[in-house]
Amino acid sequence: MVKCGIIGCGVIAPTHIEGYRKLDNAEVVYVCDLIPERVNAIGDKYGIEKRCTDYHQLLADPEVQLVSVCTDHASHAQIVRDVLNAGKHVVCEKSAARVTEDVAVMLDAAKAHPELVASGIFQHRFETHNRVLRDMLNSGKFGKLLAVNLNFCCRRTNEYYIKDAWRGTQAGEGGGVLINQAIHHLDQLRYLFGDIEAITAKTANLTHQGVIEVEDTAFFIIEFVSGLNAVVMATNSSVRNWNSRLMVEGEKASLFYENEKCTSVEAETPELAKEIENALADEREKATVAGKSYYGSGHTGQLFDIVNAVENKTAPYVSLEDACMSSVFVLAVYESAKSGRRVKIADLI
Ligand SMILES: NC(=O)c1ccc[n+]([C@@H]2O[C@H](COP(=O)([O-])OP(=O)(O)OC[C@H]3O[C@@H](n4cnc5c(N)ncnc54)[C@H](O)[C@@H]3O)[C@@H](O)[C@H]2O)c1
Numbered sequence: 401m402v403k404c405g406i407i408g409c410g411v412i413a414p415t416h417i418e419g420y421r422k423l424d425n426a427e428v429v430y431v432c433d434l435i436p437e438r439v440n441a442i443g444d445k446y447g448i449e450k451r452c453t454d455y456h457q458l459l460a461d462p463e464v465q466l467v468s469v470c471t472d473h474a475s476h477a478q479i480v481r482d483v484l485n486a487g488k489h490v491v492c493e494k495s496a497a498r499v500t501e502d503v504a505v506m507l508d509a510a511k512a513h514p515e516l517v518a519s520g521i522f523q524h525r526f527e528t529h530n531r532v533l534r535d536m537l538n539s540g541k542f543g544k545l546l547a548v549n550l551n552f553c554c555r556r557t558n559e560y561y562i563k564d565a566w567r568g569t570q571a572g573e574g575g576g577v578l579i580n581q582a583i584h585h586l587d588q589l590r591y592l593f594g595d596i597e598a599i600t601a602k603t604a605n606l607t608h609q610g611v612i613e614v615e616d617t618a619f620f621i622i623e624f625v626s627g628l629n630a631v632v633m634a635t636n637s638s639v640r641n642w643n644s645r646l647m648v649e650g651e652k653a654s655l656f657y658e659n660e661k662c663t664s665v666e667a668e669t670p671e672l673a674k675e676i677e678n679a680l681a682d683e684r685e686k687a688t689v690a691g692k693s694y695y696g697s698g699h700t701g702q703l704f705d706i707v708n709a710v711e712n713k714t715a716p717y718v719s720l721e722d723a724c725m726s727s728v729f730v731l732a733v734y735e736s737a738k739s740g741r742r743v744k745i746a747d748l749i
Pocket residue numbers: 407408409410411412413432433434435438453454455470471472473475493494495521523564580695
């Protein structure tokens with residue numbers, strides 16, 4: 401049985417707690433938040449006795465083996481480093497990093513503790529359809545890939561930003577729509593199409609002027625190491641609550657994937673189109689733990705993977721380094737938008 405602690409008892413914490421509770425080999429024994437009312441509300445709801453407002457107390461408890469870091473972006477690096485230095489395994493919510501210095505702090509600590517599991521949440525990698533699509537792309541089912549287009553929109557109001565002091569600030573959140581909402585889909589691009597070479601971008605604040613310091617909208621071109629190119633539009637100024645559309649053009653097949661559901665396939669033969677459609681027919685599983693429906697069902701699968709990595713002393717499916725690279729991808733978009741230049745990922749790390 402792996403004993404777990406949660407640092408940060410806000411919006412995402414119940415998704416972690418309920419995810420762990422679905423596993424036979426994990427138990428949440430300690431919760432922590434700076435705000436006593438939040439830690440007590442969660443502790444009472446889930447019957448967790450050990451509680452604190454200073455996470456160093458949680459880290460001093462020998463019973464805790466694995467810690468979920470569920471705090472705001474700015475605090476991730478320091479907390480992850482302290483968790484590892486306390487000799488405990490760690491999983492950090494997205495976006496692991498908010499500036500490149502955060503990446504160095506976390507990865508130095510992870511390298512200093514190779515005996516510990518260090519992972520970052522990207523739960524959609526644990527949804528079946530994404531794995532099936534990745535396998536088909538890698539096995540050449542679509543032929544040579546020619547072009548990719550991702551459009552993502554959601555709605556984040558001024559009230560959403562005003563509610564929590566860290567949101568919409570450079571220092572607290574590190575960015576806007578890209579580093580918080582669209583990052584799931586940007587990570588999906590890295591997951592499906594591999595490492596990124598360079599970014600050329602433009603960002604804007606279209607509907608949150610005077611409220612946020614960061615972007616609510618972005619347009620950019622991605623050059624993948626493979627030579628494939630993608631065009632991305634992302635905004636949280638939409639009147640739609642949440643929508644993503646991915647188009648994949650391959651020499652043999654063309655796919656439309658909307659809200660993680662395959663909505664259209666055309667291929668060089670009807671048989672190939674049917675085969676791809678059937679393989680992706682298993683649309684996104686409904687969320688099985690607390691959280692919004694678009695969080696998907698992946699948290700439980702990812703926590704299962706991490707708990708098993710702790711028990712079996714194996715590597716997690718998503719390493720902290722890999723998760724940090726999706727943060728670096730976002731930071732490259734910001735750097736390009738700021739400088740007006742094409743930015744190579746290698747220049748940021
Ligand atoms: N994977 C997903 O689908 C998903 C969904 C929502 C949020 N998130 C991520 O989860 C993280 C938290 O987001 P949220 O929406 O729950 O934020 P939130 O503001 O609702 O909660 C964060 C909590 O952390 C606490 N906190 C901050 N610093 C702390 C410290 N040093 N010690 C103890 N507690 C501390 C705050 O008091 C707050 O209660 C962010 O990284 C966010 O991007 C991920």
